[in-house]
Amino acid sequence: MIGLQEGASARKKKPAERVYALRLTVVGAEPRIWRRLLVRETMWLSRLHDSIQIVFDWFDYQTHAFNLDDLRFGNPLKREDINIEDDRDVALADLDPETRERFTYSYHFGEGWQVEIKIEKALALAKGQSYPACLAGERAGPPEDCGGLEAYHDMLACLKEPDTDLGREWREWVGPDYDAASCDLEKINKALKRLGK
Numbered sequence: 001m002i003g004l005q006e007g008a009s010a011r012k013k014k015p016a017e018r019v020y021a022l023r024l025t026v027v028g029a030e031p032r033i034w035r036r037l038l039v040r041e042t043m044w045l046s047r048l049h050d051s052i053q054i055v056f057d058w059f060d061y062q063t064h065a066f067n068l069d070d071l072r073f074g075n076p077l078k079r080e081d082i083n084i085e086d087d088r089d090v091a092l093a094d095l096d097p098e099t100r101e102r103f104t105y106s107y108h109f110g111e112g113w114q115v116e117i118k119i120e121k122a123l124a125l126a127k128g129q130s131y132p133a134c135l136a137g138e139r140a141g142p143p144e145d146c147g148g149l150e151a152y153h154d155m156l157a158c159l160k161e162p163d164t165d166l167g168r169e170w171r172e173w174v175g176p177d178y179d180a181a182s183c184d185l186e187k188i189n190k191a192l193k194r195l196g197k
Contacts, residue, residue: 017041019123019131020097024052026142027104027114028149035137035183038123041097043132045073045087047195051132052105052115054191056141062108066117068095074106098122111148132192137183143174156180 018041026033035055039048045066053060065074065084073087095103097119105115125131142152158166159180171178 017125019125020092021120021123021135023116023118023120024055024105025116025118026056027116029139029142030153031139033137033139033141035188036120036135037132038129038135039092039132040125041091041093041122043092045090045092047132048092049074049087049105050195051192052107054195055134055137055188056115057144058107058141059144061144062110064105064107067104067106068100108145108148111145111151113142113148130193132195134185134188134192137185137188140178140180140182140184143178146174 019038020041022037022039024035024037033056037051037055039051043051049064049066050060052058063075063077065072066087072082072084073090074084076086077084100119102116102118105117107113107115142149143155146152146155155170155174158164158170159174161167162171
């Protein structure tokens with residue numbers, strides 16, 4: 001006969017789910033554009049993609065891929081020169097985040113946006129905390145379809161001269177409320193809450 005103690009010790013306790021603090025930085029942007037994002041280790045990469053779109057105020061109009069060494073996950077694509085696996089089949093935990101310090105996210109291949117994703121640390125789930133959550137950041141994301149990094153920097157220079165033709169054109173294009181220096185964490189987190197796990 002098995003005693004109570006023997007039966008209890010035979011069961012393995014499932015390890016507690018972890019949360020990762022990720023630092024997302026738009027590569028090459030000056031001044032620097034970054035976000036600190038908390039995500040569950042069980043988050044699908046496709047949901048991380050959705051979260052990145054929200055934190056940088058992009059609209060998911062273009063192709064994307066997560067780049068890990070010679071592996072790519074994103075919008076599925078198989079050609080001679082490129083192979084991108086479906087990111088809906090891979091969770092963050094599958095990337096072995098304990099041993100991986102960083103990877104990149106490419107968005108809008110034509111404009112060439114790159115976001116470096118640095119895994120800062122693993123944390124325990126916090127009771128009452130919703131995930132994903134954006135804890136910090138600086139500056140607004142580059143506007144969708146602004147033309148890539150060089151055009152973005154030109155846009156910033158033109159916006160500083162609002163009385164010039166180019167300054168007026170860019171202001172009309174980005175709208176009167178666009179503020180390159182602003183990172184609206186409240187707006188970001190409201191949108192992330194709607195996204196859910």
